[in-house]
Amino acid sequence: MFNNIPNVKLGIIAVSRDCFIVSLSENRRKAIVEAYTKQYGEIFEAQTVVENEIDMLKAVEEVKTAGCNALVVFLGNFGPETPETLIAQKFDGPVMYVAAAEETGKDLINGRGDAYCGMLNCSYNLGLRKIKAFIPEYPVGTADEIAEMINEFNPVARALIGVANLKIITFGPRPQDFFACNAPIKPLYDLGVEIEENSELDLLVSYKEHADDPRIDDIVKDMAEEMGTANPYPDLLKRMAQYELTLLDWAEKHKGSRKYVVFANKCWPAFPSQFGFEPCYVNSRLVSRGIPVACEVDIYGALSEYIGTC
Template identity: 50%
Template sequence: MHNIPKVKMGIVAVSRGCFPLELSRSRLQRVLAACRQSKIKVIACKTIVRTDAEALKAAQEMIAEGVNAATIYLGNFGPEAPIAILAERLGMPCMLCGAAEESKADLLGGRGDAYCGMLNASLNCGLRQVRPYIPAQPVRLPEEIVPLIKDFMTIARVIIGVRALKIFSFGPRPEDFYACHAPLAPLYRLGVEGMENSELDLLQRYQAAGSRRQEIAAIAQDMADELGPGNCFPRKLKALAQFELALLSFLKDNLGARSFGVFANKCWPAFQPAFGFVPCYVNSRLARRGIPVACEVDIYGALSEYLAQLAVQQPVTLLDINNTVPQDIEITDFRGASRADIFMGFHCGNTPSCHLLPGYKMHYQLIMRRNLEPDSAPNISCGTLEGRLVPGPLTLLRVQSTLDGELHGYLAEGQILDVDPVSFGGIGIIAIPQFNRFYRHILLEKQFPHHTACAFEHSGRMLFEALSLLKIDPIHTPRQAGDRYPTENPFAD
């Protein structure tokens, strides 16, 4: 997938001076053999770290190899200070893990005590304000280290991607849309860069792209091929293609020192009269190629989408947590939720076609048409991608600044139901167990906005670890029945 980093994993073995060096070396070789068998590519450091000098040497070696994430492997007790120095000097996502004892036949000369050494290594990292990833069960046999490395590659990809991200925004928030407020300081603390622009900048870029006729024609043809019979307004394709070209060229020209980019763009109310269309379909196409475009200048929505995309390596979308489901829509399987827990996830038309059922179409935005051209045929309100969300698993994610500039977030896993929502837009009926309580005591109580990023698989496990490493705290999740939220009335039925 485009617009995400490739993780190049290194592994460094460490050894405490009073333990046999060969114990760490031989255990490392067994981990490497297990990685090869599982086709997990790792680059082994030639230096086994025992001292602070060797920590610096190993860090230089790994950086020279182009490694951007590292597994620090305690083949025995390990040297606590050099471990922390190594993690600090690497300056990249690091995982601490260690070797479990393998047989009762070798608990004299071959006992490594990594279980004990992990405690000291963790403490020393804390003293130096280094934050490594430590798995739930970090001391394992060689073949059991492999899935830890595989998981860590996902977590590292999220960290690396965020630290190389630039969010481009166009325009201020629409009037009376305070929910999309975006304090910049928390973004900078994450390592995210931003570039705020006027809608006039976007209009000028769009107009300048008009001379690139061959490229516009090729994009318009690609749109027609994607839409097929759902191309309800073919006359709009040229303008939409020109807009897509304008956004892509702006991204290319303005990444600067950053490697990856996403957008948070204003899309109403002045946009339609100025550009002559709504941009939702173009937003969906960019999202499909790995460039999320958050609606309504939702900068933290764009960040949330990108976090989800980094975890799943698939296109994502932004949805409104939008409306309740009428009782007369028949549902026979709530997938572990209750009727009170279901809702419709909706947006005007920005969801990539790969996540919509066959029959999607490029249409007009019903609400905008009512306001902008109620008495004429659809024109400037055209440009949405409408269809039902593909049934299946999903993860909802939002990272947001609080009103006092601290980062918090939420994660929730559920299902898109195979039920017709009987409505417009990119839309689906979503079931998340215990969501009714989560909605009241987290989303409302903690003042989260109405936009949520949506990944189309269950990815909460890896995202929780990545958000924790990014120091996003708290990370709210739905509580099980009987586990009350602090604001839940203990005397209520």
């Protein structure tokens, strides 16, 4: 089964306004990388410091070549407004902006070097270009403080990457008197999520086609071991194993251009009579593997579960 949760590979690019010495941003970037690596893990350090648009293209290519799928843009000083915001436009993935706090006497005259004003201008320029980026509530800090901000950005980046590569597979239709739960699809497309809507009959046909699947016995054994003595209906395990394989195979064959899958599946009122069991146990097993399964009336619940899983 494919990995249903993204792995985040972080990169960091430092920017510098050309009226400041470039080593100011460079040295502060190095301090952040050292602090983050020591406390939290790996982060790729782009060697290009961005002062202009040519630098911006070079730095973005550098992190892309390194395989980064999430990015930190660090204002080591006031920062160049156009190039720094174009980084997020050119980079295909979530981007966080943070900035250097004022230090005491080691980089500039009287320690001046706070980039808070630059962050204000940066956020304004991101808005002008309608570029979405993650900015912490207070985005200015020391190396250790920014390392902590990056650590907090990590799960946010994971969720954003996941949602941008997600397909929601549904098996309906929604039952009678649930008209309020007919989820509008356009907001999902706005988030970058794909959706595949199928009928309960499609699910039943696929389920029956798995009746003699040679993998069933191994799953039955795994289910029995998982339940232990709390197994009140052992005669149902074969059917549930068959159903589990049906969903896993459907996800693998139907994810298409997407990397990740969640389900919003029918479970009533016809399900018990046609399949011969309720699917809740199988659903829980999929959830434990990072594949959320919600009710067919709750497509947005499936999306929320996935974000929470990430």
